[in-house]
Amino acid sequence: MSASDSFVDLARYYDPIMSHVDYDRWYLIGSAIGGLLPRPFTHLDAACGTGVLLKKFQAERWRSIGIDLSPSMLRAGRQSGRAFPAAAADLRALPFKACMNYITCLFDSVNFLLQREDMEKGIGSLGGALAPDGILYFDVVTERMVLEHFAGQSWTERNGKFVTTWECEYDRKTLIAETRIRVNSGPAYTLYERVYEQGEVEAAVTKAGLSLLGTFDAETWRSPRRKTVRIDFVAVNGDPRPLNARFKGVRDHVRALLR
Numbered sequence: 001m002s003a004s005d006s007f008v009d010l011a012r013y014y015d016p017i018m019s020h021v022d023y024d025r026w027y028l029i030g031s032a033i034g035g036l037l038p039r040p041f042t043h044l045d046a047a048c049g050t051g052v053l054l055k056k057f058q059a060e061r062w063r064s065i066g067i068d069l070s071p072s073m074l075r076a077g078r079q080s081g082r083a084f085p086a087a088a089a090d091l092r093a094l095p096f097k098a099c100m101n102y103i104t105c106l107f108d109s110v111n112f113l114l115q116r117e118d119m120e121k122g123i124g125s126l127g128g129a130l131a132p133d134g135i136l137y138f139d140v141v142t143e144r145m146v147l148e149h150f151a152g153q154s155w156t157e158r159n160g161k162f163v164t165t166w167e168c169e170y171d172r173k174t175l176i177a178e179t180r181i182r183v184n185s186g187p188a189y190t191l192y193e194r195v196y197e198q199g200e201v202e203a204a205v206t207k208a209g210l211s212l213l214g215t216f217d218a219e220t221w222r223s224p225r226r227k228t229v230r231i232d233f234v235a236v237n238g239d240p241r242p243l244n245a246r247f248k249g250v251r252d253h254v255r256a257l258l259r
């Protein structure tokens, strides 16, 4: 397995495996946030994977492109036949400078950065790719998610034409969850994710020169609590004050959607 492509071999199973995932939540929230920006605007879906969200965002007729570290995920995304403007790149070293009006980086992708310095570098690089007044929307899963739903557990899922078996171990010292996934009776693929605390992510956002518009429990869009399993972060590359009133409108709209 290539060190830079943890999804090699697993990528072609990714969409059916994730078919139960509520991508519409990210799409609706992402679209509502995008509505804050004057059109036309450039949009980057960083760590786009097979492009499930990128393809949904294409309905918005933004100028959207994607990047992902995994060529296998991008290859799998191209097989759907729909236009998929995406290329291989590392979100810690994005080949874009101050040109994206809107960046999304969703579904745990920041948790795939396994060292704190990598997480800071990733958020710094996302910030560096934002144009002035550009907006960044990303999420992270919390330790609560790992402890409640993954750590020490093994389970089987039926994914249409194949079966996956899962095993997850979590090391509370390194904060790294190691998930082994086996398709039918094939070899096991291992994915690693690192848990980050809200405060350290917020500090990375500030260090990247961005201003937070809001940090929310992803399931309610209210303040994160002890029970929160996923946190959404929204930040702007500039003075947040001109956006505050309209952003409150987006926040209230999202809260109503999630009710």
Ligand SMILES: C[S@@+](CC[C@H](N)C(=O)[O-])C[C@H]1O[C@@H](n2cnc3c(N)ncnc32)[C@H](O)[C@@H]1O
Binding pocket: 007, 046, 047, 048, 049, 050, 051, 052, 053, 067, 068, 069, 070, 073, 089, 090, 091, 092, 105, 106, 107, 108, 109, 112, 113
């Ligand atoms: C859980 S998947 C989410 C993919 C996609 N955002 C989605 O919603 O389906 C995490 C993605 O992060 C990508 N990734 C991990 N580390 C990365 C990095 N350093 N740069 C870019 N992408 C990365 C993986 O290849 C994978 O596609």
